[in-house]
Each structure stands twice: as structure tokens, then as C-alpha cells.
Amino acid sequence: MEKLSFKLMELIALSLGLEAKRFEEFFMKDQTSFIRLNHYPRCPNPDLALGVGPHKDIGALTILAQEEVAGLEVKRKVDEEWIRVKLIPDAYIINLGDIVQVWSNDAFESPEHRVVVNSEKERFSTPFFFFPAQETEVKPLEELINDQNPSKYRPYKWGKFLVHRFNTNFKKRKVDNIQIYHYKIKG
Ligand SMILES: O=C(O)CCC(=O)C(=O)O
Ligand SMILES: [Fe+2]
Numbered sequence: 001m002e003k004l005s006f007k008l009m010e011l012i013a014l015s016l017g018l019e020a021k022r023f024e025e026f027f028m029k030d031q032t033s034f035i036r037l038n039h040y041p042r043c044p045n046p047d048l049a050l051g052v053g054p055h056k057d058i059g060a061l062t063i064l065a066q067e068e069v070a071g072l073e074v075k076r077k078v079d080e081e082w083i084r085v086k087l088i089p090d091a092y093i094i095n096l097g098d099i100v101q102v103w104s105n106d107a108f109e110s111p112e113h114r115v116v117v118n119s120e121k122e123r124f125s126t127p128f129f130f131f132p133a134q135e136t137e138v139k140p141l142e143e144l145i146n147d148q149n150p151s152k153y154r155p156y157k158w159g160k161f162l163v164h165r166f167n168t169n170f171k172k173r174k175v176d177n178i179q180i181y182h183y184k185i186k187g
Contacts, residue, residue, distance in 0.1 A: 001063050002033065005130040008061055008094060016104055018143060023060070023103070026132035032162060033059075038125045040071065043117040051115035051123070058165060058180075060103075061130040062095040069123040075112040082114065098180045099132065102153045105140035134159030154183045 006024065013022040027033075040051040051071060066072065066087065073082040085093060101110045117123070132138075139155035164178045 001035070001128040002130070004063060004092075005033075005061050005128070009130075012096075012100060012104075012108070016107060016141075016144060018141070022141070026060075026136045027130070030133040030135075032131040032134055032158070033129055034131070035126055035128045038115075038123075038127070040115065040117050040123040040125075042119055042122050044119055046117045046119050049117055051117045054112050054114045056110045056112050056179075057095055057097040057129065058099070058161070059097040059129045059131040060099040061097055063128045063130070064093040064095060064125060065127075066093065066123070066125040069118070069121045071115050071117065071123050072125070073114050073116060075114075084116075097130075099138055099158075102138050102180055102183070103141050103144075105144050105149065105152050107144070131162070132158055134162070150185075152185055153180065154185060156180075156183050 006027070009023040009027075010020040013020050038051075043049050054075070064072070068087070070084060070087040072085040072093065074085060075081070076083050095113065096108050096110050098110045100108050115123075115125075134157075136158040137155045138153075138158050138161070140151045140153055145151045161178060168177055
């Protein structure tokens with residue numbers, strides 16, 4: 001998974017006109033990546049519940065292995081419709097995260113997604129979250145910004161963002177969880 005992530009980051013760098021290894025430095029030492037094992041039990045009222053509510057992944061990439069049962073849905077931007085991601089045997093689903101959105105200064109966008117449950121089958125999924133080192137200062141890459149395309153985000157420290165997110169994730173809160181749009185520079 002890690003090797004694949006490095007490869008995918010190379011392709012993203014090339015697609016942005018950067019040198020292939022541009023992102024490597026953020027992950028070489030003390031990256032904060034991890035794998036989560038998700039279990040979604042059967043649900044008698046799948047219309048009334050969600051496995052995971054709508055969100056965007058906060059890291060650089062997510063590589064998701066889902067087993068025999070589908071359930072991941074992505075919000076289509078044009079009409080805000082939730083589209084089910086097809087189950088392809090032995091294939092990973094690659095999701096771009098918020099960090100790539102910030103690094104690319106919005107050239108890439110992390111998609112909103114959610115997980116639905118079903119009444120017949122329980123579901124298992126295993127996402128690998130490719131996260132940089134804690135000290136990483138996340139901000140649009142200097143090579144990609146100029147007078148015509150000014151930086152759209154203020155820099156933020158990844159470690160702090162992560163701790164804040166983990167501390168608030170499973171609590172009821174009156175305010176929104178920490179999000180990259182809090183760092184957005186209004187233009
Ligand atoms: O279980 C899935 O298919 C996706 C879970 C997910 O979106 C997440 O853990 O961030
Ligand atoms: Fe997710």
C-alpha cells in the first residue's frame with residue numbers, strides 16, 4: 001500500500017508539471033499513515049442510517065480495499081447526486097484527500113463520500129490512509145502559485161490538524177470539525 005501510494009504521488013506530481021519525487025520528502029521520515037479496519041453490521045433500517053456520514057478524507061491519499069459488499073458512495077458535483085462506487089473484485093479504490101487539494105492549490109479536489117449500510121449483508125472495508133509526517137506544513141506548492149494563481153490556503157501544521165481532528169471526531173459538537181476550508185484564503 002505504501003509503495004503504491006508513493007507511485008501514485010509520483011503520477012500526481014507529474015500531472016501537475018512537477019518532478020516525480022516532489023512529494024517524497026513529506027513521507028520519507030515519520031509519516032503518520034495507518035490502516036483502519038471497518039466493520040458495518042447489517043442494519044434493519046438502512047434508509048435511516050449511514051455507515052459513515054458525508055465527509056472528505058483529510059490525508060493525501062486513501063487506498064481502500066472493500067470486500068464482497070459495496071456501500072461506498074461519492075457525491076457527484078454537477079447535480080449533488082450520491083453515486084455508488086462499483087465493486088470490482090481485487091481492485092483498490094483510490095481517493096484523493098484534502099492535502100492533495102491544498103498542495104495542488106485546488107487543481108485537484110478531494111471528493112465528498114459516505115458509506116451506506118444494508119439489511120442483508122454485513123460489510124468490511126480496509127482503508128489505508130497515506131498521511132505525511134507530523135511536522136509537515138501543508139500549503140499550496142510554491143511552484144504552482146503565481147500572480148494569476150495566488151495561494152488559496154494558509155499553511156497549517158499537519159500534526160496539529162490531525163490531533164485536533166482525532167480529539168473531536170467522535171464527540172458531539174456544536175461547531176464543525178476542523179476542515180481545510182478553515183484555512184482557505186477568501187479571494
Ligand atoms: O468503508 C468505506 O468504504 C469507506 C470508509 C471511509 O470513507 C473512511 O474511513 O474514511
Ligand atoms: Fe473516507
